[in-house]
Amino acid sequence: MISQVLEPIAIPPPLNQNLPKPHCHMPNTLSLFDKPVSSSTYASILESCNNPRLGKQVHAHTFKTGFSGQEFVDTKLLQMYGRFGCLGDADLLFDKMTKRNLYSWTAMISLYVDNGLFEEAFCLFDKLQFDDVLLDFFVFPVVLQICSGLGNLELGRQLHGILIKYRFVSNIYVGNALIDMYGKCGSLDDAKKVLETMPEKDRVSWNAIVTACAINGKVFEALGFFETMSLCENSRPNLVSWSAIIGGFSQNGYDEEAIEMLFRMVREGIEPNAQTLASVLPAFARLQKLNLGKEFHGYITRHRLMSNPIVVNGLIDVYRKCGDMMSAFQLFSKFSLKNVVSCNTMIVGYCENGNVSKAKELFDQMRTMAVKKDIISWNSMISGYVNNSLFDEALNLFKHVLTEDGIEPNSFTLGSVLTACTDTSSLRLGKEIHSQAIIRGLQYNTFVGGALVEMYCKCQDIMAAQIAFNEVSERDTSTWNALISGYSRCNQIEDLQHLLTKMKEDGFEPNVYTWNGIIAGHVENDHHDKAMQLFSEMQISNIRPDIYTIGIVLPACSRSATIERGKQVHAHSVRCGYDADVYIGAALVDMYAKCGSIHHAVLAYNRILDPNLVSHNAMLTAYAMHGHGEDGIALFRRMITNGCRPDHVTFLSALSSCVHVGSVEMGRELFNLMQHYDVKPTIKHYTCMIDLLSRAGQLNEAYELIKSVPVEVDSVMWGALLSGCVIHDNIELGEVAAERLVALETNNTANYVLLANLYAYAGKWSDLARTRQKIKDIGMYKIPGCSWIEDRDDVHVFLAYDKSHKRTEEIYATLDKLTLHMKTMAL
Incomplete structure (x- = not known):
């Protein structure tokens, strides 16, 4: 965007300064052919042409009048073709020109540059130097654009030397072009030296150096030059200057500064144009400032800029990232040019906001909208499926990509589907995609290679992961982290130190993500003490634990039920301000609940700034775990009142709370409510209901529910029923439950002990003796506490x-x- 707002390098009119003023309307201009024509007549007509068709008619007319082949007229024709981008017509004319002057050469080189054919343009300049044409300063601003397009700094420096030799370097147009070239080639120091040595500077000079600093990430240096401009009477910042500095801040991630500069621009009476607004809208999007985005939406509407597709797409992006897809769709439907960019933006927005079905609907409609899908369209849809855990859909869509004409999967396509294979542990599919990568030569790609390493590690094939890693041509820190994390998760702990040493030898220092991967592997493999030791080492090293580290180590505290260590981790999260995060808060609630402190769990829950379903479920589970059924039911009611949509975990915890308070009616109400929220009961929900009914003495209803369960009944269900039979002395049903239990778990002593207790409570001593003898004969013993x-x-x-x-x-x-x-x- 910065390069778009830079003023074009001005070149003086090439020939006759006193040509007639062009007429506004082509019919009146063509009427000039009714009179005797001259070269100046053709020049005037060609300069006033407003479409290539009319220009070609004029070209045909030159053949009739004998002016075809005249150097001046042919040059004007070349410039006309260049103006309309008619490269083929210009090439044909240039090849037939018997006499070429510097202006015709310049016009042709400029046309190649405008079409991005930089190597061809330089070849033409190379031929020019062997032609019998004297070089002048105005050709060099065009030629310097070749260096910018190729990113060839060395070539630019050679041309700079030629300019010094020809003494053109002091020309203001040449100086401005040199600043522009050095900036785009990444040599800011050279750009600043050119500015310092220029005997004369204008507003374009200052704008060029501001832009050069901005595109090289030195935005505050750019701001310094911008402020210097403000002190110059004849070079005060104009629209281009403001757009360059605002775009620079925005593109380099200084979003607050970009927005502040935009406000300052408006305060100083400079009206931003479409390009300025398009450059700053991504800042609104990244900051997710919906209100400001809407404010500038109003500004754009009032200033009639809604016809600009770049601005409209920028606004759609703001609404997309702020989660307001309704407003985004309204813009897309009413104002957006229906092209592949706007469609892709909407697809990504729908996927990011969880509405994958809408994204797929638009993806399918692109054909009827006459919008041809590109690889970004396919990648957006595939990654959308993956990010929403719809892995089968992602893999099926990838199969369609392979058969789509004109679409070639790239590194992002393969990276996304490999993530699907990783999350589903699909080693066979992962190997198939690996073969697709090999066919396309993408196994050497850093992104694809890293994804392959992660996939093989998740599938516990560490050797294949190492082979995939070795094939990556340009490893980076992320690739190393994927391998080290994989070794840790595969429990190859003894190899970690060697890998860390190799990583450093390769020129990469371990970072917080390296540590997180190692600690996560220790936690997953139940090395909780070592995980906590590593966390302590991180705190005293120069690498500080981040929010993800906290999320990794808290489960280690939960699983080992070490509340003191949990409190230490909690203290660190408070110091860093992480404890108010919804996911860290939920993990703290879970940790305290499992470590036996419901009081601390409630305190951690109350510290969460913006609780969501995950944190609510954690607190519900904590209440259920500690038998605080009434508190759990009260929290569930608050969730429903506040519009939180419960899921299967919510209902399971709420039903457990009903079990603890013995509220059968509430349990029935919750169980029936699941259908309203489209939550299908699982075997755990049925078990909760059976336990609730059994404890309450409603054993026949519990038994009938067991018989109606649509899934295979497990030992936990029969155990709940048997426990209820023991409590309420129901021998007949207890024996049925015990028989089923023993059939499912023949070697579980606890089942025989429950049956023995049932006989004891009922006073059936002979049956009790028989059961105890059976336990003794089989050689079973109770697992010690x-x-x-x-x-x-x-x-x-x-x-x-x-x-x-x-x-x-x-x-x-x-x-x-x-x-x-x-x-x-x-x-």
Whole structure:
């Protein structure tokens, strides 16, 4: 966008300064042919042509009058063809010209440049130097654009040397072109030197250096030159200057500064044009400032800029990133030019906001809208499916890409479908896509190679991951991180230090993502103590844990039930301001609940700034886990009142709360409510209802529900029914449940113990004796209970009658003293 607002390098009129003024309307201009014509007549007519068809008629007329082949007229014809981009006609004319002057050469070179044919343009300039034509300054601003187009700094410096030799370097047009060339070739120092040595500077000179700084990321240097301009009476910033500095801030990620400069521009009475607004709208989008976006939408409407497709697409992008797809669609329908760019923007927006069906609908409609899909369209749809966990749909669409005429999958296509294979652990499909990458030579690509490494690691094929990594031609930190994380997740912990050393030898330093990958692997493989040790090492290293690190280590605290370590992680998250994040808050709630502190779980939940379904579910689960059924039901009611749409986890936790308070009616209400929210009951929901009914003594209803379950009934359901039968002395139904339980789990002692308890409560002693004898005959024994305590940084685990602890003698000696003390106190 910056390059679009840079003023074109001005070149003086090439020939006759006193040509007649062109007429406004072609019919009046063509009437000049009624009189005797001259070269000046043709020049005037050609300069006033407003379409190539009329220009070609004039060209045909020159053959009738004998002016075809005249150097001046042919040059004007070349310039006319160049103006309309008629490269083929210009080429044909230029090849037939017997006499070429510097202006015809310049016109032809300029046409090649305008069409992006920079190498061809330079070849033409090379031929010019061997032609018997004296070079002049005005050809060089055009030739310097070749260097910019090719990004060839060395060539630009050679041309600079030629300009010094011909003493054209002091010309203001040449100086401005040199600044522009050096800026676009990335040599800002050379651009600044040219500016310093220019004997005369104009507004274009300053605009060129402002733009050069901006496109090289030195936006505050650009601002310095911009402020210097403001002090120059004859070179005060104009629309181009403002657009360059605003575009520079926006393109370099200084969004707040870009918006502030736009406001300042308006305050100073400079009206932004379509290009200015198009350059700053991405800043509104990235900051997700919907209100400001709407304000400038109004400004754009009032200033009648809605006909500009770039501005309209920019506005659509603002609404898309702010999640207001209704406004985005209204713009798209009413104002947008229906092209592939606007369609792709809408597809991405729908996918990002979870409305994949709308995205697919528009994707399919592109054919009826006469808009040809490009690879970006296909990539947007495939990545949309992947990001919304619709992996089968993504893979099916990829198969269509392979058969689509004119569409060639690129690195982004393969990277997206490989992500689908990774998330579904589809090794076979991943290998097929790997073969597609090899066919296209994309296995060496950094993005594809990294995706292959991740896919093979997720599928536990670490050797294939290493081979894929070795094939990547230009590895980066992300590629190394994918491999190191893969080794850690595959539990190849002993190889990590060697890989870290190799990574450093390759010129890449481990970053926070490297550490996160290693810690995540330790957590996934139940190395919780080592994971916490690594977290502690991170805190004292020069790499600080980020919000993702916190999210990774909190489950380690949850699984090891170490509340003190959890509190340390919580303290770090508070210092960094992460605890108010909805996902970190939910993880803290889960950790405290599993570590036995519902009080701290509630405090963590209340700190979340913008709770969502995930955090609500975490709190509901915590209440259910700790038997706070009434609190859980109250939270569920608040969620519904506030418009939060429950999912299967919400209902499961709410039903568990009903079990704890024994509220059968509320349980039935919740179970029936699932249908209203399109939540299909799973086996866990049925188990909750059976447990609720069994505990409440409604055993026949529970049994009938078991028989109506549409999935295979498991041991947990029968166990819940049997427990209810034990509580309420229902021998007949208890024996049915026990029979089914034993058939499902023949070696589970707990099932026989439950049946024995049932007989004991009912006073059926002979059946009790028979059951106990059966337990003895089979050789089963009850799994001992387990408990643990935290002592500073250590966790001590104990089993019943356990003698494996290293301090067993001290423990039992202390236990004997306590037992004796209790007996003494009881006397």
